[in-house]
Amino acid sequence: MTSIPQDTSGEPNPLRALTLDRLRRRTSMKWRTYPEDVLPVWVAEMDVPLAEPVVRAVTDALALGDTGYPAGTAYAEALAGFAEKRWGWDGLAVERTRIVPDVMLGVVEMLRLVTGAGDAVVVNPPVYPPFFQFVEHMERRVVEAPLGADLRIDLGALEEAFRRAVEGGRWAAYLLCSPHNPTGTVHTADELAAVAALAERYGVRVVADEIHAPVVAAGANFVPYLSVPGAESGLSLMSASKAWNLAGLKAALAVAGPASAADLARLPEEVGHGPSHVGVIAHTAALHDGTGWLDALLAGLDDNRRLLADLLAEHLPAIGYRPAEATYLAWLDCRALGLGDDPAGVFLERGRVAVSPGIDFGTGGVGHVRLNLATSPEVIAEAVRRMGVALG
Template sequence: MNSANGGIPKAANPLRQLSLDQLRLRTSEKWHVYPRDVLPLFVAEMDVLLAEPVARAITDAVTRGDTGYPAGTAYAEALAEFARKRWDWDGISVERTAMMPDVMRGIVEILDVISTPADAVVINCPVYAPFYHFVEHTGRRIEEAPLGDGQRIDFAALEEAFVRAAQHGPRPVFLLCSPHNPTGTVHTADELTTVAALAARHGVRVVSDEIHAPLVMPGAVFVPYLSVPGAENGMALMSASKAWNLAGLKAAVALAGPTAADGLARIPAWVQEGPSHLGVIAHTAALRDGTPWLDDLLDDLAANRRLLVELLAEHLPGVRYEPGEGTYLAWLDCRDLGLGDDPAAVFLEHGKVALNSGPSFGTGGAGHVRLNLATTPELITEAVRRMAATTAIAKSS
């Protein structure tokens, strides 16, 4: 028995260990916001037990009363070692890192030291909705560069957005989502090199949100933005939170390219003291000892992708879905179902399935929903069944 996981035996399939009744005992957002008759497949939480090394690290820390303030560079060192082994990237210098409370707070702090509220921020839409909320809260203008064919970066649109952004202030920023949320697109080395070249041409600083970096499917390759030529003045945010389901144990690492370290140095010390100490312990353990669990998770996610493709083909052939190579999110094009701009609202009201609303992801999101694949095959199957029944009702009314 695995005492670190509450006496539940360790299994090789992280997404097949918990029943619906067990999941409904949880009090986090995913399982708390909606009534019990709703299947929650929206917010980025996974229906898993913690990886055993992570659970053990947290339990040991609590046992010894190690619940003070975070300190040291263990998290950054573990991330550097993980990057060497996982991505064959030796480019993380611990001296050019800083702990952050979480990725989005880190983005806001970086924006404050490399730009002003008068400057614009470019994003590739549709994109993670908090990009809009956090950037707009800082007073900065957003310039959208919609994704192109195959849900990949449209470089003509990106350059046009860079030109517009430069007209608003002298220090424009490109907030890159890599891998991309919600589409799951994993940017290639050539694509990222082109981003760096365009950014240099137009005086744009690149900040890359790489929180989903470990969640890349077998056969695909994650390329850190700071590893490509021309990215020396870029910055990135990484965290173990998404890949090991640690959102409630907040911690992240900000990374600076060789010519961008001065930016990190200007971030106030109290910000760097903001992560949860238990979060730092948990994230460090995940990066050091959680790779076997992560590999099992990725196998389960690959199986869930295949299952979703089969279920949609059988029950909802009008939904277009191109599985992404990264994240555990599925971006579903429901425009042919005739459910309006926000099909998530229809699926929730009539099918009792909670999905993320496409319009919240910005331009290109209308008629789409985002579905969280990090759950059991049974819940995915039931969700698609309910969605199909909802569609049938809508068409007959």
């Protein structure tokens, strides 16, 4: 029988702190979308208490009535400090940042700066579903450059997509997911430098969604896109929301490379009114004072990746699973189970467990599901048990 690993890190593992009964008292999307008999391991919310420095900062702000409009550069300064200590990158210039409501709305604003209606945006499916939804809503064309069989960027496919994207002299952008969601792939410095070279050759502007950057597995190294040679004209979106479970406290940062500072300067002033001031306070505290909590989380996620691999090998060996280098998401290949294009629907109906349908992630998603590992080992074990029940 598979044993559930015990946390051995300095701080308590936050993934073990909350009972299922307490989690079901939450009113957010993860816990209220489905009936109570469904076990939710789908949307990107973590089953953790907040880091104490975040709770303290928000509580102090509320006690003071500090709930007005956001101002200042404390968030950007905290992110720059985190980037230097965590990734060895000292190139995040505070003066080349702007606060935006959240990462996806920031992506929209960056794409508006560098493309026009009808222009193309290249994406790497299978990829985060809002990449399709937001791009199409803003009247841009999606051009796909699917990941390779190894779930990494296929540079040949990317070059062909860039060629199609700029046909007729149109402007084009590349929406890079780094680390990649749903596969958890961490792009290497060499891969990102090759991307930058291709983008320069074809005149494509790179907009990098780096929201999962702090959530990397042991042995993996996140490389900021703007840190590689040739990426000076790039734009990046970063946030503490995924790593510290702050999606409900809206705030993110747009970061410009040296050659795109003038583009970022054209961002309308009113965009900066969209983030929550309390959100900015929370994200700043997380980046500045919450790294001990983050390290305990990362250790717990490493345990959960190993646990899921063991459970699947024991109970559902036909499911293909490669533990990810980053994110707290697991991309599961269920095609050998014979459940059709959307196994998530079968798992929900027959097993009462909610995972994200792979078909929502575009090309390459058929027959796959995405499972959220940011929960207790007991919930992961129960999710696998329910998936097994669905096959019975």
